Amino acid sequence: MVRWEPGARERLQRAALDLFASQGFEQTTAQQIAVAAGLTERTFFRHFADKREVLFDGQDQFVTAFLAGLDKVPPGAAPLELVAAALRSAADLFPDERRAYARLRQNVIDQNPALLERERHKLAYVGTAVADALRARGIDDLRAALAAQSGTAVFGIAFALWIRDGENRSLADLTSEVLGELSSLASSR
């Protein structure tokens, strides 16, 4: 039987981020993370495939949040209405309590090209999933791809604003602001 440590996952994540931030991602081992969290290396590997995955935990939940937002919209809605709903749903995953963690995480990612690539991949993957879901609702290929990719661009930009020093607005508000900016940009041609 697998022994379950209460809160182990969160403790490992917190310890990993502290170590990545203080001594660098490359220099940190899974064993150091486990020790810092007061756990064994075996427990670490019960929760994460490798140290990189600690930073990308919850990707399924992330994608699911976007798609759940789409499900709330009645049929016949415009593609960007759908995208707006997906973004609101995804923004709910990031309450203000997560902002400090998100800032630290981004600092670690920004210093490592492979992690940046992985982060980009994560957003591209969401874009593909959202485009598929829009097509399944009868939106044509071109508009589905365009709405989904613009939507993920909006999310990425809003997220970058959300974790800027001194920023206090919620991710939901920022996402809605950036989406409004997209409408104004696109209609001012």
Place this chain on the structure above:
Amino acid sequence: MVRWEPGARERLQRAALDLFASQGFEQTTAQQIAVAAGLTERTFFRHFADKREVLFDGQDQFVTAFLAGLDKVPPGAAPLELVAAALRSAADLFPDERRAYARLRQNVIDQNPALLERERHKLAYVGTAVADALRARGIDDLRAALAAQSGTAVFGIAFALWIRDGENRSLADLTSEVLGELSSLASSR
């Protein structure tokens, strides 16, 4: 003195693509490419750092084309007008004669996650360069990032349409169509 083979670069590219397509990217070596092009391995490495770079040749030219488009636009233009000019300029790099090559290249890339990642990186890099150039023209951070990222999404989608089987429209026309679609999407909220 380095001996210069006339047309060597193009011959290597052509031979590489044929081999990647027929026997797979992983299975192909720089030496095989050189032999198929009637050249030596040394000549291969005078032109390309590795076999992957054969597929991503001309990245500087690609970025430069986007930026050159921006330079043609008078001051005070709306961000999306600037982006439209950048896209027109980039589309000029891909006349219809390049379509068959682009299709083969995409088939190779689609079969290899690392190459897909590299391709995504290329477009993200263009997005960053265009955003910087928009900021240098006095456009604020948010609008610069949004216009640049929407623009690269438009380019990527138009390019995917351009290389579809049976597609005959030019990349310039498709880019302009997808950009128009973005305006219509964004204004129909």
